Amino acid sequence: MIKVLSYLKPYRIAVAIALFLTFTELAVELVQPLLMAKIIDNGILKSDLAIVMKWGVIMLGFSLISFAAGVINSFYSAHASQSFGFDVRMSLFEKVQSFSFANFNKFSAASLITRMTNDITQIQNTLFMSLRIMLRAPLLIIGGLVMAFVVNVKLALILSVVVPFLFIFLTWVMNKGGMLFKTVQEKLDSMNNVMRENLNGIRLIKTFNRRKYEVKRFTDANEELKVRTVKALRLMEVTMPILLFIMNISILGVLWFGNIQVNTGSVKVGEVVAIVNYATRITGAFSIFSFIIMAFSRARASSKRIVEVLDTAVDLSDHADADSSLLIKKGKIEFKNVTFQYPGTKTFALENISFIAHPGETVAILGATGSGKTSLFQLIPRLYDACSGEVSIDGMDVRQMKQENLRSQIGFVPQEALLFTGTVKENIAWGKEDASMDEIIDAAKNAQIYETINNLPNKLETKLGQKGVNLSGGQKQRLSIARAIVRKPKILLLDDSTSALDMRTEAKLLHALKAYTCTILIITQKISTAMEADKILLLENGRLLDEGNHESLLESSELYRQIFRSQLREEKINYA
Numbered sequence: 001m002i003k004v005l006s007y008l009k010p011y012r013i014a015v016a017i018a019l020f021l022t023f024t025e026l027a028v029e030l031v032q033p034l035l036m037a038k039i040i041d042n043g044i045l046k047s048d049l050a051i052v053m054k055w056g057v058i059m060l061g062f063s064l065i066s067f068a069a070g071v072i073n074s075f076y077s078a079h080a081s082q083s084f085g086f087d088v089r090m091s092l093f094e095k096v097q098s099f100s101f102a103n104f105n106k107f108s109a110a111s112l113i114t115r116m117t118n119d120i121t122q123i124q125n126t127l128f129m130s131l132r133i134m135l136r137a138p139l140l141i142i143g144g145l146v147m148a149f150v151v152n153v154k155l156a157l158i159l160s161v162v163v164p165f166l167f168i169f170l171t172w173v174m175n176k177g178g179m180l181f182k183t184v185q186e187k188l189d190s191m192n193n194v195m196r197e198n199l200n201g202i203r204l205i206k207t208f209n210r211r212k213y214e215v216k217r218f219t220d221a222n223e224e225l226k227v228r229t230v231k232a233l234r235l236m237e238v239t240m241p242i243l244l245f246i247m248n249i250s251i252l253g254v255l256w257f258g259n260i261q262v263n264t265g266s267v268k269v270g271e272v273v274a275i276v277n278y279a280t281r282i283t284g285a286f287s288i289f290s291f292i293i294m295a296f297s298r299a300r301a302s303s304k305r306i307v308e309v310l311d312t313a314v315d316l317s318d319h320a321d322a323d324s325s326l327l328i329k330k331g332k333i334e335f336k337n338v339t340f341q342y343p344g345t346k347t348f349a350l351e352n353i354s355f356i357a358h359p360g361e362t363v364a365i366l367g368a369t370g371s372g373k374t375s376l377f378q379l380i381p382r383l384y385d386a387c388s389g390e391v392s393i394d395g396m397d398v399r400q401m402k403q404e405n406l407r408s409q410i411g412f413v414p415q416e417a418l419l420f421t422g423t424v425k426e427n428i429a430w431g432k433e434d435a436s437m438d439e440i441i442d443a444a445k446n447a448q449i450y451e452t453i454n455n456l457p458n459k460l461e462t463k464l465g466q467k468g469v470n471l472s473g474g475q476k477q478r479l480s481i482a483r484a485i486v487r488k489p490k491i492l493l494l495d496d497s498t499s500a501l502d503m504r505t506e507a508k509l510l511h512a513l514k515a516y517t518c519t520i521l522i523i524t525q526k527i528s529t530a531m532e533a534d535k536i537l538l539l540e541n542g543r544l545l546d547e548g549n550h551e552s553l554l555e556s557s558e559l560y561r562q563i564f565r566s567q568l569r570e571e572k573i574n575y576a
């Protein structure tokens with residue numbers, strides 16, 4: 001909690017003002033019974049109207065001060081808590097941006113979203129309440145007790161027996177509540193996860209008629225959340241009646257003992273009234289306190305979840321001695337005896353891979369599914385690090401380069417074309433923030449998508465739906481390629497990104513890409529694409545089986561010949 005609360009530092013003045021005003025309100029509240037005792041003992045019981053008027057006006061003045069303090073306090077509390085929430089959300093978001101894939105394995109996307117929204121809101125609300133009323137409750141209890149001693153020690157002793165016991169009880173409730181609310185937040189993660197998967201896969205769910213199954217999955221997650229929340233709230237529900245019961249008994253004790261003392265003349269009536277008044281206020285404060293304890297234990301659970309993200313060590317950051325002057329100039333890629341395995345797995349995704357892609361060359365990577373093609377790609381922009389061996393660009397080990405420098409010269413088109421909500425133009429310019437209109441159009445033309453864009457209702461200004469739902473698979477692929485080439489990268493990585501294109505469009509695209517002075521690595525399943533490349537790498541089970549151009553591989557590799565023959569047959573069948 002302390003780490004999260006350190007985000008309040010920039011707003012310490014607002015916090016200090018809010019707390020000062022809380023104390024002002026509190027002071028007024030504590031003085032009121034004392035004034036009342038004076039009115040009763042010196043005014044009403046002695047029938048002195050002037051005294052009643054005098055103290056009455058003073059009481060009214062204090063009330064006005066308390067009212068003004070309350071309003072200003074709300075203003076500063078809201079400012080501090082909202083700004084705090086904004087800052088924590090920003091920090092979390094930036095932290096998540098720096099995560100490696102291994103880090104992402106630790107938290108589900110749904111959990112990260114819950115942490116960034118619901119968990120922060122819990123803390124934000126509790127903070128607002130703390131600055132408004134939370135401190136008032138415990139201070140009112142302590143202050144009420146102290147004032148009761150000032151009024152009459154004997155009667156106050158009755159209260160002093162009960163109050164510490166109740167404090168201990170509330171501390172226990174807070175710890176227990178913290179554990180219960182942690183589970184509630186986890187169940188919220190699970191429910192959000194089901195919801196997220198459901199929305200992402202809605203087309204699949206409809207075509208597979210899995211609506212009932214999905215409703216059941218959601219009902220189960222929702223039920224779990226309800227059960228856990230009810231369990232947590234039940235603890236809080238019994239807390240308040242227990243507190244009220246004990247406090248009311250102590251008030252009865254004060255009245256009973258006070259009655260005896262008044263009869264013997266050792267205590268005044270006003271004093272008994274004042275003590276009962278303090279006891280009532282303490283009771284009120286305890287009931288607010290039990291409510292606050294609930295919010296606080298929930299905020300504590302939430303802050304632990306936030307700190308968990310903030311404290312996660314990013315295992316793929318720039319090396320301390322990474323040279324910021326190193327930039328990709330030519331685009332020569334070299335793998336030297338590279339072996340790689342995904343964190344937490346036992347088998348190698350790549351084993352002892354060595355090859356060179358010279359500047360300007362087009363290298364096709366061919367291999368069965370699961371043979372390690374995408375894994376090989378991911379080592380180039382350092383999405384993962386090789387376990388042994390070296391990946392170098394222009395002779396520089398990628399681990400020696402600043403990630404920002406390295407990635408700024410790489411155009412990457414992933415297997416699944418992912419577009420963002422926004423216009424077509426924004427989606428292309430996403431690859432280069434300061435891209436001019438000419439550059440955007442050029443990229444669109446070379447990616448063979450310009451004609452399609454011109455047929456859209458608002459051309460480049462057409463808004464794409466979420467994940468580009470109003471484009472076909474092949475159109476999305478070409479738009480993703482435009483996004484990658486707009487930055488005129490030195491290295492272009494195409495991960496099976498032309499799979500949805502017909503042969504004519506693909507040939508035109510590959511031809512247009514030749515105009516870019518970059519090294520192109522293209523993962524493909526199509527022999528027709530591989531044939532166009534200067535070099536073909538043949539992967540099998542994470543090993544580099546063979547390399548060469550189309551002609552040489554036809555001679556040297558039986559596997560290549562098999563793939564070639566099978567695809568040739570398919571084509572013949574297709575054209576027949």
Ligand SMILES: Nc1ncnc2c1ncn2[C@@H]1O[C@H](COP(=O)(O)OP(=O)(O)OP(=O)(O)O)[C@@H](O)[C@H]1O
Pocket residue numbers: 342345349367368369370371372373374375376415
């Ligand atoms: N994130 C991951 N964590 C653990 N193992 C993975 C991960 N991604 C891939 N693998 C494993 O690594 C191996 C190589 O996967 P990779 O995605 O590189 O294959 P690929 O040749 O690109 O396949 P495809 O053509 O189907 O895309 C596979 O056995 C796969 O199960």
